[in-house]
Amino acid sequence: MISFLSSDRSKPVAIWLFVVAAMVLAMVIVGGATRLTDSGLSITEWKPVTGALPPLSEADWQAEFDLYKQIPQYSQLNAGMTMAEFQTIYWWEWSHRLLGRLVGLVFFVPFAWFAIRRQLPRRLFLRLGGIFLLGGLQGAVGWWMVASGLTHRVSVAPERLMVHLGLAFALLGLVMWTAFDAWAGTARQTLPSPWGRRAAALLGLIYLQVLLGALVAGNDAGLIYNDWPLMNGALIPDDYLGANLWATLAHSQGAVQFNHRIVAYLLTGAALAMGFFAWRSTYLARESKLLAVAVAAAVGLQAILGVVTLVMRAPVGLSIAHQLAAALVLMLAVAFAWRVRRV
Incomplete structure (x- = not known):
């Protein structure tokens, strides 16, 4: 027993x-x-x-x-x-x-x-x-x-x-x-505020970006379209569409890199906004504010590292650093999501 x-x-x-x-x-x-x-x-x-x-x-x-x-x-x-x-x-x-x-x-x-x-x-x-x-x-x-x-x-x-x-x-x-x-x-009390939902949504977006990054890695899509912010001079790559929906989402090099880029822009904007409004909030504890700012900073740095890794054609060292940074971003987001639910 x-x-x-x-x-x-x-x-x-x-x-x-x-x-x-x-x-x-x-x-x-x-x-x-x-x-x-x-x-x-x-x-x-x-x-x-x-x-x-x-x-x-x-x-x-x-x-x-x-x-x-x-x-x-x-x-x-x-x-x-x-x-x-x-x-x-x-x-x-x-x-x-x-x-x-x-x-x-x-x-x-x-x-x-x-x-x-x-x-x-x-x-x-x-x-x-x-x-x-x-x-x-x-x-x-x-x-x-x-x-x-x-x-x-x-x-x-x-x-x-x-x-x-x-x-x-x-x-x-x-x-x-x-x-x-x-x-x-x-927890002595669960906070009845929208911050828990916001933090969970940001965490979910980070996790989605990790999955999209795995598809980029699995398709060696970091070895093509190494210009930025365009992709071979175009907003949407010519080879975006695959033979069917699954081939497009999972196996098209152009599609998986494009999707990873778009979600990166969305995630960076969301994280920066979260950090800004959390810092100005009169409701959140100081620890939560600091974690929100840390998440925003980590996401911003990760975005920069991602661009550098791409234009350098994904060398091993930078690629490992990019994956490590993704894990650290997720860990900070977990800490933030956990903290905002407690007093």
């Missing part, structure tokens, strides 16, 4: 969850680097347990290399690759998967420990269980994504990359929100 903490708050639980959030953030960054270095297809089998060990002998390495040689990415893009080159991309993917396993352990073991020692607030138990299940689902989604690039493609399907990255950002936000709840306990 599970025992619970009599209090509705626990700072040790909150600190543990902040550590988990930091590890999820690291997963996002390592995952981005894995994609940008075209390393994600280097491990062609899903071995949740035994895959934690890397190849330990020359024969093991050769066996892994032989499996990689059977997929289209090798024959069409990397034919003639040396063993040393293969090991470089292999280590990126192996590190990404190992970090995922570590995140699972760092979540589950303290979760069980806190429950046994009655240090787990009752109201957070089901939510934490849901987060654990979502984390397990993320591992399955990651393999589902990789599998899309092992037969008829040289890279993973953009829509599956979008699901994988979207779930990672959702987990990051859920863990952060739960950590705040564990630290502060139940």
Whole structure:
């Protein structure tokens, strides 16, 4: 029988969850680097347990290399690759998967420990269980994504990359929100104001932009239309329309980049307006005002970084920084949305 903490708050639980959030953030960054270095297809089998060990002998390495040689990415893009080159991309993917396993352990073991020692607030138990299940689902989604690039493609399907990255950002936000709840306990009062809805809408817009960014990454759309603010001299790219609606929204390089740009303009305007009106509000607490301004500043800087990354044709360093900044924007927006609902 599970025992619970009599209090509705626990700072040790909150600190543990902040550590988990930091590890999820690291997963996002390592995952981005894995994609940008075209390393994600280097491990062609899903071995949740035994895959934690890397190849330990020359024969093991050769066996892994032989499996990689059977997929289209090798024959069409990397034919003639040396063993040393293969090991470089292999280590990126192996590190990404190992970090995922570590995140699972760092979540589950303290979760069980806190429950046994009655240090787990009752109201957070089901939510934490849901987060654990979502984390397990993320591992399955990651393999589902990789599998899309092992037969008829040289890279993973953009829509599956979008699901994988979207779930990672959702987990990051859920863990952060739960950590705040564990630290502060139940709110003494829920604010009956429009600020909660506004903050939630801004958070939703940020999340949409993350998903659109994943489609840009999955389609390598950052490598074309590298002028700004126009796209090859036009407002709307000539190749915007695909064969059908799904082909347009998910697979047209022109469409996914255009959509990402338009939502970026909308998001930047909304965040700046939110920060301005929040700062002038006589209703919000100072902490909420500062968080609103921080979100606005982070979104503005992210927009600038996005433009620079685009015109530089998405170099690895800038692309990783852009993905990191997106995660930081989301974390600030979660903090703001959480704070404005409390007094």
